[in-house]
Amino acid sequence: MKKTTQNLMLCSMVFAVALVISNVVTAKTVTTGFELFGTSVMVPSAVVCYAITFLMTDVVGEIWGPAEARTVVKWGFVCQIIALALILLAQALPAASSEMQTSFDMLLGQNAVFVLASMCGYLVAQSWDVYIFHKIRSKWLAKDGASVSARWIWNNASTMTSQLIDTVIFIGIAFGLGSGWLFDAQMLPTLGAMMLGQYIVKLLLAALDTPFFYLMTRGETVGVENK
Secondary structure, eight states, X not given: OOOOHHHHHHHHHHHHHHHHHHHHHTTSEEEEEEEETTEEEEEETTHHXXXXXXXXXXXXXXXXXXXXXXXXXXXXXXXXXHHHHHHHHHHHSOOSSHXXXXXXXXXXXXXXXXXXXXXXXXXXXXXXXXXXXXHHHHHHHTSTTXXXXXXXXXXXXXXXXXXXXXXXXXXXXXXXXXXXXXXXXXXXXXXXXXXXXXXXXXXXXXXXXXXXXXXXXXXXXXXXXXX
16 A cells, blocks of 8 residues: 555545444344353454454554554544434434334444443553554564564554453443443353453454555555654
């Protein structure tokens, strides 16, 4: 991918679309087919969409630098707020039938605790992703003989740790605090299984995005001095 304004805009748009759609489709849960602590592990269908956002910030950071990556994260948060406001507006408008309104509320109804959990997880995880990506990258490239071809190291390290942070924060707030599971000894295994199970899925997705990262950043990288 060439270092052009058009390509930067494209990456930013893909990031924003994946982020907004992940919030829209998160209401649908998907079974993984395995169990942890006697609990069937389920993940939100948004898990794939959300994984794309980390790929995009890594691509932007690798080609355009950390400042542009942080800008994408900042405006992504603004996009989330705008999307939320538009959904709430559509929800408040009178429906043609009660069945339609019920279906709309079921699919797009915004639970305040889930929205808070999602936004907190997003801000912390995405900010960490950009920070640790460039921290590892700059230290690695400062070594004698170090090559940018080893960029899978900072790509995977940043995404995998960021996904862990996002998982713990989102589930911890949404279910641990919001549903009170954190204070219920019987629900603690379920809470732990949900966190661990979702993180395992996100870990696999993070590993799978490596070839796409290499493909998109081939031949175009910023220098180690870029801040």
